[in-house]
Amino acid sequence: xxxxxxxxxxxxxxxxxxxxxxxxxxxxxxxxxxxxxxxxxxxxxxxxxxxxxxxxxxxxxxxxxxxxxxxxxxxxxxxxxxxxxxxxxxxxxxxxxxxxxxxxxxxxxxxxxxxxxxxxxxxxxxxxxxxxxxxxxxxxxxxxxxxxxxxxxxxxxxxxxxxxxxxxxxxxxxxxxxxxxxxxxxxxxxxxxxxxxxxxxxxxxxxxxxxxxxxxxxxxxxxxxxxxxxxxxxxxxxxxxxxxxxxxxxxxxxxxxxxxxxxxxxxxxxxxxxxxxxxxxxxxxxxxxxxxxxxxxxxxxxxxxxxxxxxxxxxxxxxxxxxxxxxxxxxxxxxxxxxxxxxxxxxxxxxxxxxxxxxxxxxxxxx
Ligand SMILES: *Cc1c(COP(=O)(O)O)cnc(C)c1O
Numbered sequence: 582x583x584x585x586x587x588x589x590x591x592x593x594x595x596x597x598x599x600x601x602x603x604x605x606x607x608x609x610x611x612x613x614x615x616x617x618x619x620x621x622x623x624x625x626x627x628x629x630x631x632x633x634x635x636x637x638x639x640x641x642x643x644x645x646x647x648x649x650x651x652x653x654x655x656x657x658x659x660x661x662x663x664x665x666x667x668x669x670x671x672x673x674x675x676x677x678x679x680x681x682x683x684x685x686x687x688x689x690x691x692x693x694x695x696x697x698x699x700x701x702x703x704x705x706x707x708x709x710x711x712x713x714x715x716x717x718x719x720x721x722x723x724x725x726x727x728x729x730x731x732x733x734x735x736x737x738x739x740x741x742x743x744x745x746x747x748x749x750x751x752x753x754x755x756x757x758x759x760x761x762x763x764x765x766x767x768x769x770x771x772x773x774x775x776x777x778x779x780x781x782x783x784x785x786x787x788x789x790x791x792x793x794x795x796x797x798x799x800x801x802x803x804x805x806x807x808x809x810x811x812x813x814x815x816x817x818x819x820x821x822x823x824x825x826x827x828x829x830x831x832x833x834x835x836x837x838x839x840x841x842x843x844x845x846x847x848x849x850x851x852x853x854x855x856x857x858x859x860x861x862x863x864x865x866x867x868x869x870x871x872x873x874x875x876x877x878x879x880x881x882x883x884x885x886x887x888x889x890x891x892x893x894x895x896x897x898x899x900x901x902x903x904x905x906x907x908x909x910x911x912x913x914x915x916x917x918x919x920x921x922x923x924x925x926x927x928x929x930x931x932x933x934x935x936x937x938x939x940x941x942x943x944x945x946x947x948x
Contacts, residue, residue, distance in 0.1 A: 589687070589709035596699065600908050611906040615933055617924040618908045620745070620775075620886045622808030624860060624927070626843070627853040630809060633846035634839045645838040652845050656816065659848060660788055665821040668828065669836045673774060673802040673815025674700050678707070680737065680770060680798065680817070682830040685710040689736035694722050696746060696915040698772060701739040710736065720747040720880050720888075724759040731767065738763065741772045743779060746915045746922045748882025753785040760794050768823075769797045774815075775884035777806040777854065778861055784883065788818060795820055803840075805885065806857050807847045812840035861885045864925035871935045875942070888912070888920045895921045898941060905937040 599618030606614050653664040670676035681704035685691065691705045695714035705712045711734070715727045722740060731738075743750050751759075756771075763769055771787055787799050802815035814836055817827065847853070868887060872879050878890040891898055898921060899911040912920030923934065 587709075589706060592706045593703060596703070597914060599910060600903070602908070605903055605906070605908055609904055609906070614906045614908065615926065615930050616908045617926050617930060617934060618910045618922075619810070620805055620884070620924045621810050622806060622857055622885075623924070623930055624808060624853070624857050626808040627847045627850035629850040629853070630807070630843040630847040633842045637839055637842045640838065643838070645834050645836060645841060647833045647835070649836055649841055652841050655845055655848055660818065662788060662791070662818060663821075666791070666818055666824060668817045668819075668824050668831070669841075670815050670817065670831075671835050671837075671840075672804060672813040673772070673800040673817070675813075675831075675835060676800050676815055676817040676827070677701065677704050677770070677772070679827045679830050680768070681705065681708045681710070683826045684736055684768060686736075688734060690732065690734040691737045691739065692727050692730050692735060693739040694727075694741065694744060696917060697739070697741045698745045698774075701741075701770075701772075705737075717744070717747060717749075720744075721749040722751050724751060724755055728759065728762050731763070735767050737768045737770060739770045739772065741774075742785070743775045743882070743884040745774070745884070746886070746910070746912070746917070746920075747880050747888055748775075748884040748886060749880065750779065750781055750784055750883045752781070752783040754783070756785045756787075757790070760790065760797065763796065765796050767796060769794075770800065771797060772800045774800070774802045774805055776801055778858060778885050779883045780862070781883050791818070791820060795822075798823055803844045803847060806854060807844070808853075808857070809840070809843055809847060812837070812843050814840035814844050860927060861925050863928060864931050867928065867931050868923070868925065868935070875939070886922055886924045888917065888922050890920050892919060894918045901941040902934075902937055905940070907934055907937050909934075 602614045602616050649669040653667045657664045677700050685708035687709035689710040690713050691710050692713045693701045695716050713730050715723055798817050798819035800817050804810035880888040895911045902909055910922040912918055
């Protein structure tokens with residue numbers, strides 16, 4: 582007889598990540614490969630972060646500060662909150678998982694959009710909770726329907742803002758109205774992984790809402806605009822009671838020292854942040870213009886990625902782009918099979934993408 586596993590985990594499919602650069606190089610014999618599949622910062626990490634990490638290499642034998650004391654102090658000061666309102670995680674993915682581990686039981690239901698970031702579903706399934714999927718409406722969260730789906734078993738509502746993969750936002754007025762209608766015993770998780778990129782003026786500033794609503798937790802990350810995805814570091818912001826509960830389930834040394842010093846230094850590098858956002862805005866403008874020339878529909882984005890409607894299944898396009906050394910995300914993983922999700926790159930990368938796209942569309946493969 583085989584070893585019995587927890588039956589809940591049979592519903593979990595292992596995460597399918599963006600294709601790694603090295604794999605594509607080897608598979609297709611290419612020297613240059615551009616990855617525009619995982620919403621990484623095309624400018625890389627801050628030089629200040631790299632320097633801080635190098636300097637810390639002499640201390641690798643020492644355990645990290647399990648409380649991330651210094652980084653919390655810097656973040657708290659920047660965000661005008663207290664350190665007690667912060668939890669750092671091994672990526673914001675870990676913060677999301679801690680939320681599930683602290684709060685979810687198999688009797689609970691969680692409400693989430695469809696499609697949205699896959700981690701919420703993973704967390705729900707891991708804990709044996711039931712997912713209630715609410716389809717996007719015009720590619721946006723349908724908050725009204727999410728409210729309608731609340732019942733006595735609802736424990737958590739996940740809002741991804743901007744939403745991955747669509748890049749759309751929930752606006753301030755509708756979000757506040759939504760919060761006033763969610764019962765206090767339901768936790769609202771607002772995932773702001775792309776917070777820094779948002780340009781829309783009606784994007785909710787959620788930190789001030791912590792004073793009005795006790796049942797919200799905000800998650801942010803150093804993986805996207807800060808360009809530190811490899812280090813795995815993100816954070817949650819909530820009232821101290823929620824943070825305490827998450828601290829109960831967290832591993833003692835969940836965030837490594839290099840991540841802590843790198844994140845801290847990155848927060849001091851305003852110039853890198855400004856450049857990263859400007860590069861994204863430039864890239865968006867260029868891509869919008871080129872896609873319009875090609876008569877291709879896209880979903881206007883508030884993040885650093887763009888959903889492009891190719892009008893037919895994109896598995897073929899995904900493969901053809903790979904042959905040209907460009908990795909994008911095919912929309913089938915998001916149940917949007919006619920779309921590709923493209924990370925906005927440097928201007929040169931965006932131009933390479935458009936050139937390759939035109940070649941594929943014209944059917945003039947060079948191979
Ligand atoms: C990329 C992403 C994250 C998280 O990332 P970490 O690298 O784990 O911090 C979280 N939420 C969304 C919506 C994302 O796209």
